[in-house]
Amino acid sequence: MPLLTTARFHTTVAALHQMPREGLLEVAFVGRSNAGKSSAINVLCNRRRLAFASRTPGRTQALNYFAVGPVDRAIAYLVDTPGYGYASAPLETKRTWDQLAGEYLSSRPQLAGTVLMADIRRKLTDLDRRLLAWVPDSVRLVVTLTKSDKLPRQQARQALRDVIDELEQLRPGADNKVLLFSALNRSGSDDLTAVVENWIAVGLPASPKETTNA
Ligand SMILES: Nc1nc2c(ncn2[C@@H]2O[C@H](COP(=O)(O)OP(=O)(O)OP(=O)(O)O)[C@@H](O)[C@H]2O)c(=O)[nH]1
């Protein structure tokens, strides 16, 4: 079975000290509120409502952990993070979310990679740049330009090139990727699945050598 389709809800975390402690690899999904994070997770995992996707922005107010791997032996977590930039959230709430997501991204040793979701019509915004500043260059990154169904192909290609160029400036020499994605028509979903599964595969410890007592 493809790894990501084994995803199931694990836990919701509203503070850093509540995060799982067992050290499994994690892949974080970050981005502005309404960018399409939850919708993308549902597409990747081939589920309709695994991650809650909503027309009311700002509904995902905590880190939501989804486990992947055999039922009795999770090997990694997909982590849906609070969307930032939700205009009418109270300032105090905004700060709490920013703080949580920022500290999470900058200080989580088991983070195998970060998926930054950005609406293709806006490309990267100042809030995305601020978030990227939290992501260490050592953490792999794929910027996923969501809702690509909203632009004609030519414009979508141009947006892709613009973001590739900008990332090269923001994180020179780091492992940066940029993809076009649509949860509506599932384009880009195989590419994003491959990236995430590969991060998990390369991050897993090599399987222990068979030892014999002979
Ligand atoms: N046309 C189109 N609409 C999309 C796409 N992805 C998401 N949407 C819509 O955009 C809205 C927001 O999607 P969500 O997946 O809830 O966004 P989110 O980033 O999880 O939002 P928060 O949880 O508030 O941070 C929903 O109405 C989705 O149906 C897409 O690829 N194409």
Ligand SMILES: [Mg+2]
């Ligand atoms: Mg969401």
